[in-house]
Structures are given as structure tokens and as C-alpha cells.
Amino acid sequence: MTETPKTALTIAGSDSGGGAGIQADLRTFFACGVHGLTALTAVTVQNSVGVHGFTEIPADVVAAQIETVAGDMGVNAAKTGMLATAEIIATVAATVDAVGIGRGRRVPFVVDPVAASMHGDPLLREEALEAIRTELLPRATVVTPNLDEVRLLTGISVTEETVQREAAEALLAFGPQWVLVKGGHLAGSTRCVDLLSDGTHVVELEGRRYDTPHTHGGGDTLASAVTAHLAKGLGVPDAVSVGKRFIERCVAESYPLGQGVGPVSPFWRLAPDSPAPTD
Ligand SMILES: Nc1ncnc2c1ncn2[C@@H]1O[C@H](COP(=O)(O)OP(=O)(O)O)[C@@H](O)[C@H]1O
Numbered sequence: 562m563t564e565t566p567k568t569a570l571t572i573a574g575s576d577s578g579g580g581a582g583i584q585a586d587l588r589t590f591f592a593c594g595v596h597g598l599t600a601l602t603a604v605t606v607q608n609s610v611g612v613h614g615f616t617e618i619p620a621d622v623v624a625a626q627i628e629t630v631a632g633d634m635g636v637n638a639a640k641t642g643m644l645a646t647a648e649i650i651a652t653v654a655a656t657v658d659a660v661g662i663g664r665g666r667r668v669p670f671v672v673d674p675v676a677a678s679m680h681g682d683p684l685l686r687e688e689a690l691e692a693i694r695t696e697l698l699p700r701a702t703v704v705t706p707n708l709d710e711v712r713l714l715t716g717i718s719v720t721e722e723t724v725q726r727e728a729a730e731a732l733l734a735f736g737p738q739w740v741l742v743k744g745g746h747l748a749g750s751t752r753c754v755d756l757l758s759d760g761t762h763v764v765e766l767e768g769r770r771y772d773t774p775h776t777h778g779g780g781d782t783l784a785s786a787v788t789a790h791l792a793k794g795l796g797v798p799d800a801v802s803v804g805k806r807f808i809e810r811c812v813a814e815s816y817p818l819g820q821g822v823g824p825v826s827p828f829w830r831l832a833p834d835s836p837a838p839t840d
Pocket residue numbers: 679706707708743744745746753754755768769770771772773776778779780781783805808809812
């Protein structure tokens with residue numbers, strides 16, 4: 562019999578194009594060697610060109626999915642992606658509290674504050690932004706905003722790397738333990754820096770910037786890789802550092818698909834001689 566792997570739970574929406582959302586999360590969990598559990602929050606009608614609409618799942622069904630898997634299989638780490646509405650956010654907050662997920666609790670909780678797709682299509686109802694600030698950020702072990710989400714949550718426009726630190730401070734004021742300010746949208750440099758801070762320790766995670774338009778699902782893939790490594794028992798700085806190396810390679814191996822933006826790819830992890838993610 563094989564040893565039972567660690568489990569990682571994603572609370573997120575479906576991307577019918579398979580590049581982002583729950584599909585990217587499951588693919589990444591598999592590539593990182595953890596068993597993926599899901600609580601679906603919304604179904605998007607999405608392809609490489611954009612999001613053409615979405616329907617949310619009733620909040621009580623979202624809660625029931627979390628409770629059902631947590632009560633039976635156990636969760637070693639969890640993450641959020643698209644949560645769509647203030648009602649779903651409030652329900653997720655109450656449910657993770659009830660099952661022991663979140664900052665200061667047994668199970669680490671990665672909050673990816675997804676607000677819009679890379680095409681600019683909304684994935685969060687406008688009135689739900691305040692619920693992310695008040696209900697989710699104080700419960701987060703790590704929050705992983707991109708620069709658009711930083712602006713929406715704090716009002717700070719990060720136009721150069723030096724401002725990432727100020728943005729992290731502003732986000733820490735909402736109560737997460739760690740903040741990872743992603744720098745993917747800071748074009749014009751050969752490097753791609755994500756800044757991790759808990760207010761005391763500040764780490765610049767530098768990677769190479771690849772000249773490709775095909776980065777769909779990058780944020781989800783990074784947050785899932787971090788969640789998978791937290792599930793395996795790594796601390797936050799180590800899990801984020803491994804996650805950054807993982808996404809860098811996934812961007813390097815991204816591929817065109819459809820008429821628009823293609824997905825990042827973890828297929829390299831399936832090569833027989835590929836290094837373990839912790840190498
Ligand atoms: N062109 C690129 N080359 C290398 N890494 C990238 C590139 N674009 C984004 N990344 C990395 O992918 C991750 C997601 O970044 P970002 O694009 O900022 O978030 P999101 O996908 O949520 O909009 C980050 O770790 C970022 O550094």
C-alpha cells in the first residue's frame with residue numbers, strides 16, 4: 562500500500578479553458594505531490610480571450626464542500642481563489658474558522674485575493690472587495706496579491722520595485738501574517754521580483770522574467786505551489802521560495818492555446834529526470 566499523501570484544499574472557481582482557477586490548482590497540487598481537495602465557488606465561461614460570464618455556487622454548498630472534506634480526509638493546507646461575492650467570502654471565513662483553517666490555527670491558509678482576470682474581466686462583485694479586506698485578510702497565513710489587487714485593496718499604485726515594500730506594509734495592516742506582493746505586472750526589466758514580508762522579515766524573491774504573453778493561470782499556480790509546500794510542512798519563507806522557483810519554470814514552459822493568452826505549464830514536472838520541487 563502507498564503512503565497517504567498530504568492534502569491541500571482549494572476554494573475557487575472553475576475556468577472552462579483549463580488554464581487558471583480550480584483546474585490550475587489541481588494540476589499544481591498533483592505536480593507538487595499532494596492530494597487536491599476542492600470547494601467550487603463559481604463556474605466561469607472562459608477561454609483564452611476572456612471571461613464571458615460566471616454563475617456562483619450557493620454559499621451553503623460552498624460551506625458544505627469544505628466541511629465534508631475537512632471532516633473526513635483532513636486538510637493540511639488551504640487556499641482561496643475566485644470567491645465571487647461578499648456572501649461567499651463571509652461563509653468561507655466562518656467555515657474555515659469552524660474547521661481550524663487560518664492564521665493562528667492548525668492549518669495554513671493562503672489567500673489569493675482574485676478580483677479580475679488578466680483580460681480585465683471581473684471575477685469578484687464590486688461590493689465584495691471590503692469583505693476580502695475585513696473577512697479574509699485577517700485570517701490569512703499568506704496573502705498573494707498581484708499589483709492590480711494591491712491597488713484595489715490599498716489604493717497604492719506599484720510602478721517600480723521600491724514601492725512593493727510600502728504596499729506590503731499597507732496590506733499587513735489588514736491583519737495577514739505574511740504578504741507576498743507579486744511583481745509579474747512590473748514589465749520593463751529582465752528580472753521578476755516578488756516581495757515577501759511579515760513586517761519584520763522582508764525577502765526579495767528574484768527570478769528571471771520571460772518574454773512571453775502566455776502567463777494565464779500564473780497567480781493561481783504560484784499560490785497553489787505555496788499551499789502544497791505548506792501542506793508538506795515547510796514554513797512560509799521556504800514554501801514561497803520553492804513556489805517562486807516552480808512558477809518561474811512553469812512560465813518558461815508556457816504554451817500558446819486558442820486565439821488569446823495561453824497557460825503556464827507544470828508539464829516539466831512529469832519528465833522522468835525532473836527535480837523534486839524541494840530540490
Ligand atoms: N513574464 C514572467 N516571467 C517570469 N515570471 C513571471 C512572469 N510573469 C509573472 N511571473 C511570475 O508569476 C507569478 C504570478 O505573477 P503575477 O503575474 O504578478 O500575478 P497574477 O497571475 O495573479 O496576475 C509571480 O511569481 C511572478 O513573479
